Amino acid sequence: MLEIKNLHVSVEGSEILKGLDLTVDPGEIHAIMGPNGSGKSTLSHVIAGRDGYEITGGRIIFQGEALTGMEPEERAAKGIFLAFQYPVEIPGVANTTFLKEALNSIRRYRGEDELDAMQFVKMMRKKTEELNISDDMLKRAVNVGFSGGEKKRNEILQMAVLNPSLAILDETDSGLDIDALKIVAEGVNKLRSPDRSMLVITHYQRLLDYIIPDKVHVLAHGKIQRTGGKELALELEEKGYAEFDEAAA
Amino acid sequence: MAATTETLAQVQEMADDKYKYGFVTDIDSENAPKGLSEDIVRFISAKKNEPEWLLEWRLKAYRHWLTMPEPNWAKVGFPAIDYQDSYYYSAPKAVGDGPQSLDEIDPELLATYEKLGIPLKEQEMLAGVAVDAVFDSVSVATTFKSKLEEVGVIFCPLTEALEKCPDLVKKYLGTVVPYTDNKHATLNSAVFTEGSFVYIPPGVRCPMELSTYFRINAKNTGQFERTLIIADKESYVSYLEGCTAPMRDENQLHAAVVELIALDDAEIKYSTVQNWYPGDENGKGGIYNFVTKRGACRGRNSKISWTQVETGSAITWKYPSCILQGDNSVGEFYSIAITNNRQQADTGTKMIHLGRNTSSKIISKGISAGHADQTYRGLVKMSPKADGARNFTQCDSLLIGDQCGAHTVPYIESKNKSAIVEHEATTSTISEDQLFYLRQRGIPVEAAVALVVNGFCREVLQQLPMEFAVEAQKLVGISLEGSVG
Ligand SMILES: Nc1ncnc2c1ncn2[C@@H]1O[C@H](COP(=O)(O)OP(=O)(O)OP(=O)(O)O)[C@@H](O)[C@H]1O
Ligand SMILES: [Mg+2]
Numbered sequence: 083m084l085e086i087k088n089l090h091v092s093v094e095g096s097e098i099l100k101g102l103d104l105t106v107d108p109g110e111i112h113a114i115m116g117p118n119g120s121g122k123s124t125l126s127h128v129i130a131g132r133d134g135y136e137i138t139g140g141r142i143i144f145q146g147e148a149l150t151g152m153e154p155e156e157r158a159a160k161g162i163f164l165a166f167q168y169p170v171e172i173p174g175v176a177n178t179t180f181l182k183e184a185l186n187s188i189r190r191y192r193g194e195d196e197l198d199a200m201q202f203v204k205m206m207r208k209k210t211e212e213l214n215i216s217d218d219m220l221k222r223a224v225n226v227g228f229s230g231g232e233k234k235r236n237e238i239l240q241m242a243v244l245n246p247s248l249a250i251l252d253e254t255d256s257g258l259d260i261d262a263l264k265i266v267a268e269g270v271n272k273l274r275s276p277d278r279s280m281l282v283i284t285h286y287q288r289l290l291d292y293i294i295p296d297k298v299h300v301l302a303h304g305k306i307q308r309t310g311g312k313e314l315a316l317e318l319e320e321k322g323y324a325e326f327d328e329a330a331a
Numbered sequence: 332m333a334a335t336t337e338t339l340a341q342v343q344e345m346a347d348d349k350y351k352y353g354f355v356t357d358i359d360s361e362n363a364p365k366g367l368s369e370d371i372v373r374f375i376s377a378k379k380n381e382p383e384w385l386l387e388w389r390l391k392a393y394r395h396w397l398t399m400p401e402p403n404w405a406k407v408g409f410p411a412i413d414y415q416d417s418y419y420y421s422a423p424k425a426v427g428d429g430p431q432s433l434d435e436i437d438p439e440l441l442a443t444y445e446k447l448g449i450p451l452k453e454q455e456m457l458a459g460v461a462v463d464a465v466f467d468s469v470s471v472a473t474t475f476k477s478k479l480e481e482v483g484v485i486f487c488p489l490t491e492a493l494e495k496c497p498d499l500v501k502k503y504l505g506t507v508v509p510y511t512d513n514k515h516a517t518l519n520s521a522v523f524t525e526g527s528f529v530y531i532p533p534g535v536r537c538p539m540e541l542s543t544y545f546r547i548n549a550k551n552t553g554q555f556e557r558t559l560i561i562a563d564k565e566s567y568v569s570y571l572e573g574c575t576a577p578m579r580d581e582n583q584l585h586a587a588v589v590e591l592i593a594l595d596d597a598e599i600k601y602s603t604v605q606n607w608y609p610g611d612e613n614g615k616g617g618i619y620n621f622v623t624k625r626g627a628c629r630g631r632n633s634k635i636s637w638t639q640v641e642t643g644s645a646i647t648w649k650y651p652s653c654i655l656q657g658d659n660s661v662g663e664f665y666s667i668a669i670t671n672n673r674q675q676a677d678t679g680t681k682m683i684h685l686g687r688n689t690s691s692k693i694i695s696k697g698i699s700a701g702h703a704d705q706t707y708r709g710l711v712k713m714s715p716k717a718d719g720a721r722n723f724t725q726c727d728s729l730l731i732g733d734q735c736g737a738h739t740v741p742y743i744e745s746k747n748k749s750a751i752v753e754h755e756a757t758t759s760t761i762s763e764d765q766l767f768y769l770r771q772r773g774i775p776v777e778a779a780v781a782l783v784v785n786g787f788c789r790e791v792l793q794q795l796p797m798e799f800a801v802e803a804q805k806l807v808g809i810s811l812e813g814s815v816g
Contacts, residue, residue, distance in 0.1 A: 130767075131771075132767050132771075153770070154767060154770040155770045155771075155773050155776065157771075158772055158773035159773050164771050169768070170764045170765050170768040171765075172765055172768070172769070172782070173786055173787065174785070174786025174788070175782055175783070175786035175789075179782075180769075180772070180782065183774055183778065184772035185773075187772075187773040187774045188773035223786065240772065244773070
């Protein structure tokens with residue numbers, strides 16, 4: 083599904099990722115943990131194709147295809163979805179309008195028929211019920227005035243509607259109350275399938291009680307420093323990241 | 332507005348034909364000799380079989396015009412206009428004598444309007460919208476006339492109104508925008524060739540949207556239309572004008588005048604979707620849109636509401652205004668102005684509060700992209716008698732790229748202590764974050780820009796009659812093509 087080889091990325095002259103390797107097979111869920119500022123969001127942005135990052139070495143292969151130079155919308159159409167750490171407000175644009183536009187853009191790209199208003203409303207009703215999202219939130223402008231938790235839930239709704247093959251969740255659990263966390267985790271688990279993979283970035287092992295990862299990676303100093311199973315998250319929670327500082331020093 | 336979604340799909344389809352209205356209709360025209368003189372003024376008046384008083388009025392305007400300097404206070408720049416290098420009258424030959432029945436209209440003309448999305452055959456038209464189609468200097472068709480006549484509404488070309496109801500025309504023409512008003516309006520008073528006339532009798536709610544569609548086709552012609560709308564006591568009308576022109580390398584002058592009059596308890600809603608040819612990316616060609624629009628709320632509790640979507644023209648210079656004379660009268664101005672490439676716009680409004688408890692609201696959304704420059708210029712004036720008057724103004728500018736400009740120039744003159752004037756202004760840009768967010772969801776960059784801009788303009792788009800809101804949203808997307816990426 084996703085294969086990252088020796089990835090080097092710089093932002094404004096300073097190197098953030100320094101030879102990162104990561105392979106995620108179809109159907110797998112990988113968790114990425116790591117200290118603040120270690121480059122987790124940078125990695126997710128680079129996979130999604132955001133401007134402003136200089137890739138100075140290595141490559142990213144998604145479903146057998148090199149992503150280098152591909153526009154973000156094309157990556158999205160090919161099935162890459164990023165749940166943002168900080169979802170963005172779009173004033174004046176209703177959430178439904180935005181979602182319908184996104185879905186139909188992707189369908190157009192894939193040569194599929196667009197959903198008409200009726201089909202769309204029907205599909206949305208199902209998804210919002212599943213994720214316990216109010217109609218009101220659909221009518222409001224995208225993320226404008228949403229609480230922190232509502233914004234995160236809105237990201238999961240978008241994921242459910244767009245049905246990606248690779249979903250990257252960047253701290254989707256931060257700011258969620260326990261009930262919301264469960265709903266989000268359920269939403270994610272529902273999407274679990276043999277041909278869908280997920281990259282879950284988190285600071286809390288609590289999330290991994292609900293979303294059981296196949297692998298847990300520690301990103302520090304620009305590289306994956308260690309890879310393990312679910313128990314690695316527990317260990318990190320106890321010991322913190324100090325050992326990786328020593329390793330790098 | 333839910334229609335945004337459908338719209339964006341259409342914008343995508345239209346991406347390759349940038350200004351799809353840029354075609355020329357190959358039709359025989361009858362032109363007045365080139366240039367401007369008293370003889371030309373007489374020629375136009377004679378062509379229209381006008382009464383003597385109107386010719387006199389035109390001549391007074393012409394003589395006054397000769398003495399007037401060019402207005403130079405607006406923040407726009409262009410070479411001096413050579414008024415002698417233009418035709419002031421151009422009519423497709425077959426309709427030189429005014430509109431006839433649709434069967435007699437040149438099929439080329441019907442085809443032109445169809446191509447513009449304005450079918451004139453009644454059975455094919457937008458239900459509930461009556462259209463007056465003006466082609467260069469003359470009206471070629473007015474639809475649904477008889478249906479309107481049943482309720483006493485008069486909707487016809489101004490020329491025809493001079494025959495049908497000369498007293499009404501004489502009573503109101505030039506009373507809101509006098510012939511001495513400003514250089515462009517004065518020129519219009521001398522040489523105006525067509526326009527629409529609307530009269531809504533007392534107590535009548537006009538049963539359909541009225542609309543005029545202006546089209547400049549001929550080369551080297553100016554278009555000088557004059558619209559006069561009178562809403563008698565307790566009446567209501569919603570009126571929309573649309574405009575397009577072929578792509579030509581030279582600039583063409585459009586100097587229109589619109590006068591609105593609302594009597595006691597009457598309401599006029601006037602919407603404009605202006606999409607004149609804006610010139611090419613380098614600023615070659617395009618329409619000079621120098622327009623004087625003004626409404627008089629003469630009666631108590633009357634209301635005039637202007638909504639404009641200005642996307643076209645090389646230069647736009649217009650300030651639809653309200654004179655709030657009647658006590659409790661209400662003036663509104665909702666505006667979207669989009670300038671891209673080398674377009675320039677200086678637009679805004681004037682709200683002149685004369686009566687007691689008059690109120691006005693100004694919502695202006697300016698979007699500037701490319702190397703374009705635009706200015707919001709507004710005046711709110713509270714006269715000594717305007718006790719309890721209030722105004723609320725909101726001016727928002729959105730910048731796309733770093734080569735464009737947006738300026739806000741609000742003038743406030745308050746001579747009444749009880750009057751309240753509120754002004755808010757913001758300037759923002761489309762952020763990198765917003766674009767990345769939308770693109771990450773699969774929305775291509777141009778559609779993403781259109782979506783953000785439509786969101787920014789939402790408050791104004793919502794004011795448009797349903798039938799035109801979709802069209803306007805499409806235009807917003809199209810006019811910003813090529814502004815990013
Ligand atoms: N546009 C930018 N300009 C300058 N520095 C940047 C930019 N974007 C990221 N960085 C820097 O890159 C480093 C990695 O940032 P990133 O956001 O990827 O960290 P993170 O691992 O997601 O942290 P957190 O856990 O706090 O979310 C940080 O030091 C950050 O300041
Ligand atoms: Mg982060």
